[in-house]
Amino acid sequence: MIACTPSKLIPILRLSDLRLTLGDKRAILLAHHGQLVATSTIEEAAVLAVFIERAARMQVLAQSIGKVKPIDPAIAREAHDYRLKPRAVAATFHYFARRALKLERDVLD
Secondary structure (H helix, E strand, C coil): CCCCCCCCCCCCCCHHHHHHHHCCCCEEEECCCEEEECCCCHHHHHHHHHHHHHHHHHHHHHHHHCCCCCCCHHHHHHHHHHHCCHHHHHHHHHHHHHHHHHHCHHHHC
């Protein structure tokens, strides 16, 4: 499940507000705006953004058929740590890039 903080409006007026809101996290969901991902590389940001979109879609679909049973936090941490290793991120990004280039061959012309 996508972890969410208790619902509260946090006005983000300056970059410093955004930095405080993000804290030590790499991504946040902004109500009525989508997500914001801030990582050290474009590749990691792209991969994480896709993962968040997929997780959100799966969670909505799962909730539409019943109560969602959370997974063990240790298993979630293990998956998180594995999927965000630099080599895994690079491989996933290159896979996404190959798919995009296959669908849109003229993107580099």
